[in-house]
Amino acid sequence: MAGESAREVARRQREKAARLEQAAARWERGAAGEEAVATALAALPRTEWTVVSDVQWPGRRFANIDHVVIGPGGVFVIDAKNWSGKVEVVDSVLRQNGRHREPAVAGGSDAALAVAQLASLDPSLVHPVLCFVRDDWLSGWARDVMVCSTFNLVTMLVSRPTALAGDALVSTRSRVVTSLRPVAGRSGSGASGVRRTTGKPTTKPTPKRGRSPEERKSGWRLVAAISAIAFLLFGLPTLAPKVGELLAGVATAGLVPKTADIGEAVIVPAGSTRPELRVTTIDVRSRAMRHASAVVVQLKIENAGSGPYESGPELRIAVRDDRGATYRPRAGWSAFGRHIAAGLSLTSGESTEGKLRFDLPADARPAEVRLVLGAAGDETVDWRVLD
Structure with a gap:
């Protein structure tokens, strides 16, 4: 037509x-x-x-x-x-x-x-x-x-x-x-x-004309050398004991993250709004896929305190690879019957167990499993995966 x-x-x-x-x-x-x-x-x-x-x-x-x-x-x-x-x-x-x-x-x-x-x-x-x-x-x-x-x-x-x-x-x-x-x-x-933006203005004042760049570099080298010699002669003998005391104080204050091996239970002390917890990373398994590596972490969390435990977004699990990159659980994965960030409810003495999956690049290996607690992420426990 x-x-x-x-x-x-x-x-x-x-x-x-x-x-x-x-x-x-x-x-x-x-x-x-x-x-x-x-x-x-x-x-x-x-x-x-x-x-x-x-x-x-x-x-x-x-x-x-x-x-x-x-x-x-x-x-x-x-x-x-x-x-x-x-x-x-x-x-x-x-x-x-x-x-x-x-x-x-x-x-x-x-x-x-x-x-x-x-x-x-x-x-x-x-x-x-x-x-x-x-x-x-x-x-x-x-x-x-x-x-x-x-x-x-x-x-x-x-x-x-x-x-x-x-x-x-x-x-x-x-x-x-x-x-x-x-x-x-x-x-x-x-x-x-x-x-x-916040804070002070970032505009730098125009440098005054004066010595050449090479002259300024030579001057700073001389100052640095004199400072280093003075520190070795007078500062180091008195500073070393204080450094030791400082490090010991940090350790006793509990600011150094706990580290454990896979399968080892760790006691997390009670916080202001949280009872004592007993947490175990039971197993970590990797499965190579076409373009990624699927890492499945099996965990157990037990309320070891005398009161109930109601978690929220402050409880997080992450995996770090052998290059230092950190990964969150794959979206949509269910652990303990629901995602950890949705909240756990455990009575005194009650425990729950489940798995989380993490997707890593194909050439990356899991090195650590990290538990983060506290609204500021100020309490952590690490489980070593690699020797």
Whole structure:
């Protein structure tokens, strides 16, 4: 029939145009969500909090992270969500209109872990956040992912227990800000980069004209040599005993992490809100896959105290490989009947046992299993995997 082929081409073009229009609408909705979250974050106290927006997702060429926030509560990797319908967290599961939304939770965990690895931070300091654009209160935990709305985002951030203060906060902020990169093709403080910084101005004064670089280097070498000689003659004999006393004090204060072998039970002393625990890493097994190594850790946790134990996100299990990289459990894996971050409930004398799976690069070997306790991650136990 005359004109039939042309009509078919027109039909395909209209379908393509409709798909492009839908895609553009999704991108615009996403951009509006990022802007709404940025507006909410502007209410954070500027003296303590730093916000970095629209940065590259470490290790993913075409993905970005909406916002990274550094403050006393730790580092928060925020994914802005502009979803429609009813959003809620039921039994640690994120739902939209009653349907599971596991990929969003997994993506939030992956983004936080990527930032922690990039900045060489303890994963317990880096928290994934899903922030939904809406004017009503939304709060909960989908396993280790904080779920909130633009209405209460700032409230949830500032109410988190203090994990970073003083030099630790300054150092962490510097490591995160310098390691992140803006999305390709963007620069400055508009859509990407550091939105707000804290502390003293970073502008350095213009150096005065004077000696040449070689003259200055020679002068500093002389000062360093004199200082070293003075230290060896006068400082070392009196400092050595004090160093020994200091190290002994640190050990007796319990600040040195406990280390055990696989299969060995470790007693974790009671804390202010936690009874004494007896924890055992029973077994660690690796299975080579095509592009990764699946590491399964079998654990046992026993309430060895006299009162009940109710855990929360402060209880974390991680695996470190032979190169020092740290990995969180694979999103969606169930341990002890539910994910550890969702919380354990143990009566006095009760114990529970389960497994966690970690996905490591194919050429990496598990070296340590780490248990982290405390809101600030200040209590750790390590089990050695390698000799």
